[in-house]
Amino acid sequence: MDISLLQDQKQVQKLSPAMRQSLEILQMPTADLWELIKKECKKNPTIEIDDRQRDGRTFPKEKSDSHQEFLENIEETIPLKDHLLQQIPDWEEEEKAILLKLLEFITERGFFDGDLQGIANSLHVDIDRVKWVYDELKLLHPHGIGAKNLQECLLLQLDQITSGEHLGLAKTLVREYFDELQKGKIDFLSKKLHVSRKNVIAAGKIIARLNFSPTSGFSNERNVSIVPDLKICKLDGDWVIDFNADHIPLLRFSELYKKIVGGNCEKTPETWRYLKKQVRHGKQLCEAIDRRYTTLMGIAKVILECQIDFFERGPKFMKALRLIDVAKRINLHISTISRAVHGKYVHTPHGVFEMSKFFDAGGTEFVSQSAILERIREIIKSAKVPATDAKIVEILGRYNIHIARRTVAKYRKMINMPNSRQIVIT
DSSP: OOOOOOOOOOOOOOOOHHHHHHHHHHHSOHHHHHHHHHHHHHHOTTEEEOTTOOSOSSSOTTSOHHHHHHHHSOSEEEEHHHHHHHTOTTSOHHHHHHHHHHHTTBOTTSOBOSOHHHHHHHHTOOHHHHHHHHHHHTTSSSTTTTOSSHHHHHHHHHTTOOOOTTHHHHHHHHHHOHHHHHTTOHHHHHHHHTOOHHHHHHHHHHHHTSOSSTTTTBOTTOEEEEOOSEEEEEETTEEEEEEOOSSSOOEEEOHHHHHHHHTOSOOOHHHHHHHHHHHHHHHHHHHHHHHHHHHHHHHHHHHHHHTHHHHHHOGGGOOOOOHHHHHHHTTOOHHHHHHHHTTOEEEETTEEEEGGGGOOSSSOSSSOHHHHHHHHHHHHHHOSSOOOHHHHHHHHHHTTOOOOHHHHHHHHHHTTOOOTTTOOOO
């Protein structure tokens, strides 16, 4: 046996604790960040919440009544069904009726416990139409709702996470080794998947942060409280972006910190080391929160500029916008943009939307997929004779929407519209 020692030199980039914390805070929803801030203030004597500065950062308090009303009522409580319907404004009334019927079979934990064929029979609709609505339900927020069991619920949530060092491993654990994962067989999973025990634990932490009951944030009446990070609205004739500082309070260094810096505090070497460490952690936290604010505001400005037709005229006029386009415009990596928009909400004149809603993976370079789907629906409905896929391609071209015929066929299925042979002439 030939045994030899080889040296292999390579560069490995590791994130510092400060960078790791900054990325975690960037991805945190507002409610989670608020809890983190309160926890940090309790254990770090050098920082405290600045109660005197809890107004929005873009307007002084004396601005218009509509702005002040937003600040006072930014946490919205709406019924679950309204929250879901708000995410699908372009659906047909029949599709919405199917969705409401499906919700009758959602358990207290948010899982689906019904029979799709039975629902189709009770509504006198095709089973394929019910299946399509059911699949769409599982893509809506709160993520994981409508799953048939906990395993599917967790997978649905993991699919919403776009990046992460151990994300792939987390998906594998849930999808293929769910029983072993629940029993905590870390050593078994490590050997089975040929990964370190440390990596299995790291992937397990990702899973542990997921919501095991999608309706856990809902009251008995199934109402959900949403805390938007931003509001985009018209104020005195101009479109403006307001940041929700009321739910993300500003921090300041405490009187103890000032005494330390001023030398007015007697300190032993051990106390001095402890306080220096807490001051460093406090600064890192403040800097991470400021970066989160700067990043979200930068993204919101691009959204407002690129989606102005949406804000002026409604969801049907949403244009195509890619994460990479925003990343280039504000000079950040695409993964940073993805983390920033995950789980964040924007209050608009047309309702409260997840920031990810403004980024359409389909469509064309200039038109979002949702806008194209709505246009195809209108073409088919208004056609006096059956509209073939080729004819739809031709009509779309008049609106400067250029897609392939096979794409039209795919979009027909997505909106449950029949092909030209199935359309009844009216």
